[in-house]
Amino acid sequence: MDSLQNTDSYNQSHHELTWAERNGFAHWAIAVLWLICALILFQVVAGIALVVFLFIFGDMDSVSNFNEILSENASLLFIANSIGQILFIGLATFAVVKLHIGNEKVFKFLRINWDNKTPLHIALGTLLVIVVQPIVIYLGYLNSLLPVPELFSDLQITQYQMIENFLKTEGILLFALLNIALVPAICEEVLFRGYVMRAFEKSWGIILSIIISGIIFGMFHIQLGNLLPLASLGIILALMTWLSNSIWPAVVAHFINNGMAVLIGITYPEMLFREMTTEILPPLWLLAVSVVITYLVIRLMLNQSTIK
Numbered sequence: 001m002d003s004l005q006n007t008d009s010y011n012q013s014h015h016e017l018t019w020a021e022r023n024g025f026a027h028w029a030i031a032v033l034w035l036i037c038a039l040i041l042f043q044v045v046a047g048i049a050l051v052v053f054l055f056i057f058g059d060m061d062s063v064s065n066f067n068e069i070l071s072e073n074a075s076l077l078f079i080a081n082s083i084g085q086i087l088f089i090g091l092a093t094f095a096v097v098k099l100h101i102g103n104e105k106v107f108k109f110l111r112i113n114w115d116n117k118t119p120l121h122i123a124l125g126t127l128l129v130i131v132v133q134p135i136v137i138y139l140g141y142l143n144s145l146l147p148v149p150e151l152f153s154d155l156q157i158t159q160y161q162m163i164e165n166f167l168k169t170e171g172i173l174l175f176a177l178l179n180i181a182l183v184p185a186i187c188e189e190v191l192f193r194g195y196v197m198r199a200f201e202k203s204w205g206i207i208l209s210i211i212i213s214g215i216i217f218g219m220f221h222i223q224l225g226n227l228l229p230l231a232s233l234g235i236i237l238a239l240m241t242w243l244s245n246s247i248w249p250a251v252v253a254h255f256i257n258n259g260m261a262v263l264i265g266i267t268y269p270e271m272l273f274r275e276m277t278t279e280i281l282p283p284l285w286l287l288a289v290s291v292v293i294t295y296l297v298i299r300l301m302l303n304q305s306t307i308k
Helices: 002-013 019-023 027-057 066-072 074-097 118-131 133-144 150-167 173-204 206-220 224-244 248-267 284-304
Strands: none
Touching: 027 074, 027 173, 027 206, 074 150, 074 173, 118 133, 118 224, 118 248, 118 284, 133 224, 133 284, 150 173, 150 224, 150 248, 173 206, 173 224, 173 248, 206 224, 224 248, 224 284
């Protein structure tokens, strides 16, 4: 009994309180505050970088035809966007993590781990994000039936038109994969599956953290017309992160998901940017197959997981 008490005393004495614990802040509240700050800082810095690029490389004589100038220099917009993401969605999050840890390592908190099972989980995560696509398409259709404020609807249409015109540029594939697939895959996974999910897990447990972080991931993109499919993908990415105890399966799956959209947008733009109607939905048998295989892959990931 004495030895057990001594062990407990040793563990307690060697547990370093986090900044949040010392100052009485909830982990989830700090995460929400950083999400708001990161979104604002990301947009501000990306906007400043874009204006600088337009003055240096573009033909920005006035702001009266700003939308036209922006459309003609979409590559500069994506570069500025990537700079904002790298600085605040990615790198700055590493600094904020220190508010939540005592003697724990930042990389461990963010689940930037790699072990002998990580390649298997990457393969399963890649398979999962591919087979789930029919489900995501149907969720997108259901989302299209919900009323969306005109402001958000017009914003999403403008975004789609700009991306569609951008992907029609000759020789744009590698540039698009870098700025639309790779940079968001790394930076957003560090923020959402690495930081936000872990911070919420400290406050509310793993199940709520998976669900809520996925929903916030969907809302973060400011596309109410795509909230259901984006949130569902966020939940799936969070689940594979937890089961693998590593962020890398979600990073690869995120890159595959965005990369497929880039490839389709370049080769078959009429498929990616057309209006969501019942005529373009996959057949019901394909939806059923998607549901079954998705379930089986998740079960396999669960069986391979060391998380109990």
